[in-house]
Amino acid sequence: MKFGKEFKAQMVPEWQEAYMDYHYLKNLLKELQRFKGKNERSPTTSARLQRKLTLVRAFSGLTQRHNHSTTPSPTDVECQDNLVNSVEQGGSGVYEIMSPILKAEEGEIELLYFKRLDEEFNKVVEFYRSKVEEVMNEAALLNKQMDALIAFRVKVRNPQGFMDSSVEMARLSVDVATSTAALSATTPSAARSSRRIFDIGTIEEVEEEISKIGQSDDVEFSVAKDVEKPKTTKQSSQEGKPNSIRASTRPAPLQVLRSVKMNNTLETPRSTIKGCLNVPQCREMNFTRENLEKVQNQLKRAFVEFYHKLRFLKSYSFMNTLAFSKIMKKYDKITSKHASKAFLKKVDDSYLGSSDKVTKLMERVESTFIKHFSNSNRGKGMKILRQKAKKEKHKVTFTLGFFAGCSVSLLVSLIMVIHTRDLLIMEFKQERTQYMQNMFPLYSFFGFIVLHMLMYAGNIYFWQQYRVNYSFIFGFKQGTQLGYREVFFLSFGLSVLAQASVLSNLDLEMDPKTKSHHAITELVPLALLVLVIAILFCPFNIIYRSSRFFFLTCLFHCICAPLYKVTLPDFFLADQLTSQVQAFRSFEFFLCYYGMGDYRLRQNTCKRNDAYNAFLFIVAAVPYWCRFLQCFRRLFEEKDPMQGYNGLKYFSTIVAVSVRTAYSLNRGLAWRIVAFISSAFAAVFSTYWDLVFDWGLLQKHSKNPWLRDKLLIPYKSVYFGAMVLNVLLRLAWLQTVLNFKLPFLHTEALVTIVACLEIIRRGIWNFFRIENEHLNNVGKYRAFKSVPLPFNYDEEDEEKDE
Structure with missing residues (x-):
């Protein structure tokens, strides 16, 4: 299958206008190739050629003649040098760089090509940046949902409370922290709201750490949110270990559930009638296993949909990068110039090619989902996250x-x-x-x-x-x-x-x-x-x-x-x-x-x-x-x-x-x-x-x-x-x-x-x-379902706590 068809087949249908217009750029190169062939066969008639409607305007037809030698011409070297220097200095677009060189030879097709290439590149980068910002905000929201889930889970499993209040606070602190460490590492808003770094672990692993915390005098938990405790020697030595818990600065307080209310996402005829009659709904937290099961299923669906969006973003970045590479190689092949290397360096250094936020976030979402929703069974968890398309039987x-x-x-x-x-x-x-x-x-x-x-x-x-x-x-x-x-x-x-x-x-x-x-x-x-x-x-x-x-x-x-x-x-x-x-x-x-x-x-x-x-x-x-x-x-x-x-x-x-x-x-x-x-x-x-x-x-x-x-x-x-x-x-x-x-x-x-x-x-x-x-x-670039979340944070209570 040709790349053009594969590129179209891999597009997210609702984002197709945000992808690089490979078909249009390819048609420009075909037109350039046809013109170069006609120019070589009949150079005296090239001035009378007219542009097609797809090229918007007419051009004179005097482009650079084909060089059969393997050594680049001085113009090619100058073009490549200018592109490389511009990339190294963070210069302007390719269109502005190529204009003084190609205009001298009246290569208006190439100018149109590079102008459109710049526009497509900027469009792709801006769209990708905006979508990455969206998923980072969603990750911060899922952080807070996982905070409440772990606290809710602990309350359900320990309805009678703990023997010691400090141990209770330590347990809640570690549970909440382990649930959000993966996502908060890549979300600035979450990092500001909770200045702690933990590795994700299961409830059983956390309980083992709680026993150690209860016997340790080196770790101190504080309910205050605006005070950071200095790291102890033992804490510093544990940094970088994948299976260790670093209780650093600000443990999650027991009051995490006080600012959380349940969302009534399951609508029934009874709830509709109550809403029409303005009957006040009870939104208090009932720590039952039935409610825990509902909350876990809702967050599970939210994580699956969120991971699905991350996969689409990763595919979007990869396919567009590959499309820019393919189209520039076609340009080099047709013109015998060497502009692809410099332009692809610009692509690699851009936000589209250099940002690894999506990849890291995918890894952390996988870790969180596997540990908290599939009982640490990676095969089972990845099978749910990466649901395969239905095969024809x-x-x-x-x-x-x-x-x-x-x-x-x-x-x-x-x-x-x-x-x-x-x-x-x-x-x-x-x-x-x-x-x-x-x-x-x-x-x-x-x-x-x-x-x-x-x-x-x-x-x-x-x-x-x-x-x-x-x-x-x-x-x-x-x-x-x-x-x-x-x-x-x-x-x-x-x-x-x-x-x-x-x-x-x-x-x-x-x-x-x-x-x-x-x-x-x-x-x-x-x-x-x-x-x-x-x-x-x-x-x-x-x-x-x-x-x-x-x-x-x-x-x-x-x-x-x-x-x-x-x-x-x-x-x-x-x-x-x-x-x-x-x-x-x-x-x-x-x-x-x-x-x-x-x-x-x-x-x-x-x-x-x-x-x-x-x-x-x-x-x-x-x-x-x-x-x-x-x-x-x-x-x-x-x-x-x-x-x-x-x-x-x-x-x-x-x-x-x-x-x-x-x-x-x-x-x-x-x-x-x-x-x-x-x-x-x-x-x-x-x-x-x-x-x-x-x-x-x-x-x-x-x-x-x-x-x-x-x-x-x-x-x-x-x-x-x-x-x-x-x-x-x-x-x-x-x-x-x-x-x-x-x-x-x-x-x-x-x-x-x-x-x-x-x-x-x-x-x-x-x-x-x-x-x-x-x-x-x-x-509207609407390609994902909005999954209702189980918890609703009361912002006023959070501000009071802060």
Whole structure:
């Protein structure tokens, strides 16, 4: 693989604009190489050459001729000497250094190259410096969290206190100090707040040292924070030993827990209700093992995410340094000059190449995590910190192909059976009418789910193709997210089960031996539904348990809206549910058909039941209502009026769906007019919101007219086609208002087709919605999750202690 492709593949997707623009610089060198070749072949016509648009301006074309000798020309020597002298003296950029030399030869391409090289170098260095400062501040914050954790741990393990107060203070002092030594060595703010240097150790090692401290008269602990004790002879002799504890100046006082309060990071419906009623929450420290376990898990996740960020920073530094080296070697090869050595020395001496803060901080984070979160087991700790990317398994690919082939074969067989028995035609025998009214809505439920899963698998495939970091956007745990192969495998597996059930049901009805057993043959769809629900809620670690539980958690949050804080996976799933209204109605028919016992007589009395008709309104409005409550919750928390307008969009859809349902039951002219007006308003409102706010398109003053400034797909026609298709598929509700009837399709089949069109529209919407979210993250360089920390320090108490 060429370096350019490898460089792009190794980029952090959200930081791609902060990387060195290797592609642009490489194109400049290619242009320089083409010009030098033309200049050598026809030097008299070089003055008439014009620059391309990518080079911004025209140049005369008189650059230095190629020297075939191995000895550098005087100009090359002068260029290299100037660069070396500038680097040694900390001089200006390469552009200013090369200008007087190259202008003499009118080498404007090279000037443009070095000017852009300087800009890219400064951009990379400044971005790296800012990110290093961020992680240093986060390290200082983690220092204080580890202080509280160790003190909390000691309190839990010794609830009755210590026999001697001085020993208690010594124990707390050593525990707290050992937890933060690794990070405080590289964080100035932490070093100022705690002037002590300790090696990280486990609680057991600390307890051994406490016994030594209790018997030693040479070590003195002081609660005062502004007094430093001079080092004793024994302390000085212990400096530099890796497994020794140097109690130097200021031990952590016992009051470390007095200025700390627990953060209520786990939000529940109960806590939300208390917050709305302004009920004071108890934030006192309860030193229980349950709370200790929660605190340790939270800090463990925080350390994993922090280490992940450090790895990205280290990769950023390495890849950019390597890119500068590659591009300068290409320049030397094309021009036969020797400018790379001096420039790379400048790179090595810069903050990008010389700062080792990230590397040292990574080592200290590893040491802290291994000792305090993996019981000093380095292999276990590093496996958690350096989670490997999920590898594609051959058995998944093989099983996917097998299920896909079976699904296609069953689909062909099903089409032939339907065509032979004329099941979809309006005018047929009574028994066929019963099948379409009874069985078809039951099996269509699984068809809606399979189609939605296929669309989602296609979304994942194209997100990966265009490097959309969907795993980070949805908050999937690294190594557990499903790829498009796994989703295709699940969807085709369910498709095989559903189509096999349909064919078996038709076969049982056609067989004279089983035709009389109405109840048994009608139970096939119910058996399939029970099997799917059992797999979904299966507690065993099979069939992607983590993904199933993640889905169930988001689904529960949607149902309980607005009692949970709204995150992107929650409202994204709620949007998916709004496109599955017909599936919810099919599920309602499941409950009615089998609950009322209609399956025994092969008759459908549900539509004559008032309770069933009332639930048609409720079932259709529930997904939109959940989404409306989520918007209301975000409006209350974020004070963003756009969330209020978004909520109005879903409320208008609730009205439109309810009116259309009423029209389908009453069939009156007044209901028809009201349904058309409400549906038209909701469709226009929703379409405008989709294109402008969810997709970020239709921007008048963007670089790409009527699109947006940044596009992942290089073909603009795709975006215009998607917008037109979104509008057309939004109008599928016209079938319910205008009451279209096709002689070659049954009403149930037509309703199913319209529902499938809405699912397809949602699948298209998904790609551009997540693309827009990804580009927003890129614009803000947002590449990491914010992990809530368990402790909150009271700054006023800390100032009083100081």
